[in-house]
Amino acid sequence: MNQFLILAGRVLLAAIFVVSGFGKLTGAEGFSGFLASLGFPAPLAMAYLVGAFELLAGVAVIVGFQARIVGIALALFCVATGFLVHAGDQTVLLKNIAMAGGFLVLAGSGAGAIAVDKTARERRYA
Template identity: 30%
Template sequence: MVNVLVLIGRILFAALFLGSAMGHLTKADAMAQYAQFRGVPSPKLAVIGSGVLLLVGGLSVLFGVWADLGALLLVIFLLPTAFLMHPFWKETDPEAKQTEMISFNKDVALAGAALMLFAFFSAAGHCLGLTLTGPLFNL
């Protein structure tokens, strides 16, 4: 039963990132304009690179192929994104500030969940079952 619950959790968790990856990779020009507005250096490259991180990390978690590494890749995407794309502290309009704060908190919370998945898969990866490989890291 635990294996099935973990699999369902992986599917639900990965779906968000895989959908975002498709947006990053298929709408890179539009997303690069927004990233440029936010002051991200090399915005087109950043959008494509982050799309690849999302895709590889999401697929890794979904299929259980070095899921610990996949979760870590998602953390590497989420934390910089929170600070670069959602700097609520810079907003003066209360509505914009609240919107950015929600997005910032969502990204930080997801990074925390991905970090827990990294530790979870690294420590118990072989015992989980329903994965295609064991962990890459051993905590």
């Protein structure tokens, strides 16, 4: 049962990044305008980079690929975007901080038994 809870937790943590990353990639022009309004350099390139990072990192968490590394990267991303983009909205800032906490738990505990990482580990030691 515990491994299914870990898998469900990974899916729930990652869902927002898969959806948001896909949206940023398909609507990069609109997102780049938002980034430009915040003063980010090369906003269109940044929009594609952020969208790709969110989508790929979200998928990696769901499938359990390099979960510890991706967990740390997403925790840092959540804190950075929380303070750089959402500092004026306490609710969204705290949501980002809470998600960072979830990703640090993932980084500390690993992806669990139902994960690509586990399958790769088993092949190495077989």
